[in-house]
Amino acid sequence: EVQLVQSGAEVKKPGESLKISCKGSGYTFAIYWIGWVRQMPGKGLEWMGAIYPGDSDTMYSPSFEGQVTISADKSTSTAYLKWSSLQASDSATYYCARPYIDQSMNDAFDIWGQGTMVTVSS
Amino acid sequence: QSVLTQPPSASGTPGQRVTISCSGTSSNIGSNNVNWYQHLPGTAPKLLIYRNNQRPSGVPDRFSGSKSGTSASLAISGLQSEDEADYYCAAWDDSLNGRVFGGGTKLSVL
Numbered sequence: 001e002v003q004l005v006q007s008g009a010e011v012k013k014p015g016e017s018l019k020i021s022c023k024g025s026g027y028t029f030a031i032y033w034i035g036w037v038r039q040m041p042g043k044g045l046e047w048m049g050a051i052y053p054g055d056s057d058t059m060y061s062p063s064f065e066g067q068v069t070i071s072a073d074k075s076t077s078t079a080y081l082k083w084s085s086l087q088a089s090d091s092a093t094y095y096c097a098r099p100y101i102d103q104s105m106n107d108a109f110d111i112w113g114q115g116t117m118v119t120v121s122s
Numbered sequence: 123q124s125v126l127t128q129p130p131s132a133s134g135t136p137g138q139r140v141t142i143s144c145s146g147t148s149s150n151i152g153s154n155n156v157n158w159y160q161h162l163p164g165t166a167p168k169l170l171i172y173r174n175n176q177r178p179s180g181v182p183d184r185f186s187g188s189k190s191g192t193s194a195s196l197a198i199s200g201l202q203s204e205d206e207a208d209y210y211c212a213a214w215d216d217s218l219n220g221r222v223f224g225g226g227t228k229l230s231v232l
Contacts, residue, residue: 035221037167037223044124044208044210044223044224044225044226045159045161045167045210045212045223045226046223047212047220047221047222047223049220050221059219059220060220061218061220061221062218062220095166095167097167100169100172100178106154106214106221107155107172107173108155108157108169108172108173108212109157109159109167109169110169110172110178112166112167112168113166114165114166115166
């Protein structure tokens with residue numbers, strides 16, 4: 001079964017760092033882009049950026065460039081989303097997702113992770 | 123403010139047909155495929171329509187998509203209570219070089 005399994009919920013304080021993960025299985029992880037999508041409480045979906053695990057080619061939405069770092073380790077089939085200094089406004093649910101066509105960065109996401117809820121509060 | 127514009131809410135009664143619109147520009151919907159997702163609270167979004175009007179296997183044919191110019195729409199016929207969810211349109215944007223989503227439409231089945 002093709003799936004993406006994300007790391008568990010996190011509660012952090014402002015200024016702390018955080019790295020959440022998204023592990024793929026059931027397919028060749030390296031040849032599919034992985035995207036990250038944010039959903040703030042009560043709000044809609046926002047595309048943050050994506051990575052191609054095969055060569056770590058990465059792209060970011062202008063809204064998130066410099067705010068987060070996307071990385072991947074193809075040897076463990078895992079993608080990551082990292083913050084170096086969290087803010088309360090980073091509180092949200094974060095989803096990783098995979099397009100239905102390999103090597104395509106812009107096709108529809110057909111496989112989604114279950115989401116990781118991040119709460120940032122002092 | 124989302125790049126793609128959707129109505130915030132829609133509603134219908136069981137058995138009815140409802141349509142959700144999605145408006146964009148020449149750099150996104152006008153030149154790229156539109157996808158639609160269904161999102162229930164606490165779950166992962168589910169792909170309903172890809173490439174404007176294609177249904178993944180397992181998606182009932184009650185769901186259909188269309189696109190014309192810089193607008194797209196999702197139609198749900200034979201509305202059922204389990205269709206109550208948030209619906210998002212999405213497309214690639216050539217100017218932003220990234221994916222863009224609509225703000226989402228909350229569908230209520232009365």
